[in-house]
Amino acid sequence: MLPHSEEVEMTNRTLLALFLAVALAVPALAQQTSSSQDQSAPASSSAAATTNGASGKPALQPDTHEGFWGKLNPFARKKYVQRQTQPIRDRVNELDELTASNTKMIKDVDGRAQQGIQLASAKANEADQHAIDAGNRANAAQQTATAATTRLTTVEQVVGNIDQYKAATQTEIRFHPGQTVLSKKAKDALDEMATPLKGQRGYIVEVQGFSSGKGQTAIQSSQKMADSVVRYLVLNHDIPVYRIYVVGMGNAPVASTTEDGAKAKRVSGGRVEISLLKNDLEQLASGSSTTAPAAAPAQPQQPQQ
Secondary structure, eight states: OOOHHHHHHHHHHHHHHHHHHHHHHHHHHHHHHHHHHHHHOHHHHHHHHTOBOTTSSBOOOOOOOOOTTTTOOTTOOHHHHHHHHHHHHHHHHHHHHHHHHHHHHHHHHHHHHHHHHHHHHHHHHHHHHHHHHHHHHHHHHHHHHHHHHHHHHHHHHHHHTTTOOEEEEEEEEEEOTTOOSOOHHHHHHHHHHHGGGTTOOSEEEEEEEEESSSHHHHHHHHHHHHHHHHHHHHHHHOOOGGGEEEEEEETOOSOSBOTTSOBOOOOSSEEEEEEEEEOOHHHHHTTOOOOOOOOOOOBOOOOOO
């Protein structure tokens, strides 16, 4: 029989051995469980490994190896922790660099876009200014064309009315048979008609002489009376000769019929009819449209005494 002290020591050692065996068996069982879980899902781990992150590299995978102490190692050192976190730091740095690069690219694109917008705005403003200038030039050209059209219309009217004369006034001077000298009353009548013509344009004076008698003698007598009237107008009123048309009518009647339908009678003695004709050339040239006054009825003069 062993002493009592030895039996107690044997019992303690046995219990300590059992405790150590249990302590060593628990991590081994955990390691086997973790290995079986890792083997049951290889496909999911490989699929996750092939997934690329934002940096273009495969995503980081958690460490599934628990080791002897499981997920938490109570005796982990600083180097071990650094070794475990180094991939994370590297990936964070890569993400920072990628973010900075993307930010720089975005700023560059934005700067080029702003520059393009400013250039397009400047081009649009320049095009608007050119359009305004073109519109102003078009308006000026339109005004010039309108003024030219107005002037051309005026010129056409003037040219069209050059040879269109209208009777303005008529004066009649009578002579006794065989007389060709102008009397005081005849000169006053010619003065009244010719004085307003000074400085005017666009008119002609028609002088027709009539005389009683027959044949060539009557024609010559009527020509002499008409010549006396023309001579007075040229010498006393400076009327150009090219504006005066003279004709000796002899004993021709004034008209074939009178106002009441009866035949016109030949008058005795001599007479001269002076007609002032105008074509409104001066009024049209100055741009004013005036209507020529109606022909005044001829006022017969009393035969010269």
